[in-house]
Amino acid sequence: MTARAGTSAPTALPRQAARWALVGVEVFVAVGAVYGGIGLIAGNAIHISDDWLVGTPFDSWVLPGVFLLLVVAAPMTVAAVAELRRRQWAYTASVIAGVAQIGWIIAQWAIMQRFFVLQPAMLMAGTVVVLLAWMVHGGPRTPGATVRQPPL
Numbered sequence: 001m002t003a004r005a006g007t008s009a010p011t012a013l014p015r016q017a018a019r020w021a022l023v024g025v026e027v028f029v030a031v032g033a034v035y036g037g038i039g040l041i042a043g044n045a046i047h048i049s050d051d052w053l054v055g056t057p058f059d060s061w062v063l064p065g066v067f068l069l070l071v072v073a074a075p076m077t078v079a080a081v082a083e084l085r086r087r088q089w090a091y092t093a094s095v096i097a098g099v100a101q102i103g104w105i106i107a108q109w110a111i112m113q114r115f116f117v118l119q120p121a122m123l124m125a126g127t128v129v130v131l132l133a134w135m136v137h138g139g140p141r142t143p144g145a146t147v148r149q150p151p152l
Contacts, residue, residue, distance in 0.1 A: 014135075018136045019132075021132055022129065022136055023083050026076045028125070030073050030077045030080060032122075033068050033069065033072035036065070037065045037069035037072075040064055041065035041066060042065075048061060052114050053112075068104070071104050072104050075100045076129075079093040094130070094132075094133035095133050095134075098126045098133065099126070099130065101122060101129065105119050106123075
């Protein structure tokens with residue numbers, strides 16, 4: 001493997017592995033959010049207890065399902081595609097997707113005041129997305145900066 005200018009060979013392989021891991025986590029979260037969102041919208045086909053809606057602003061699982069698709073599935077999908085296509089804004093997309101995932105879980109705890117075993121795992125997934133994005137892209141970019149990264 002040869003490194004591009006500006007990237008040393010020892011850092012190219014870890015960055016490449018981190019990029020694949022980032023895309024993998026983003027796709028995993030996006031698929032789970034699509035499954036959950038559609039399952040909630042389709043008459044709660046995923047069988048979340050309606051008791052969890054007590055004390056929330058929701059009287060059915062439809063709006064939470066729509067929000068799950070909009071807040072988690074869409075940003076994670078956009079971020080994964082941006083990473084795969086090496087878009088200039090991929091770092092921003094991945095950070096936004098990771099922070100949205102973290103916010104989604106925090107909002108669940110705040111609104112429903114219920115604990116489910118997947119919540120800590122999905123909170124960690126959002127955190128991992130942010131950290132991997134940082135590893136892949138080397139932190140925030142200044143406008144106009146040129147970034148040279150190894151190919152996947």
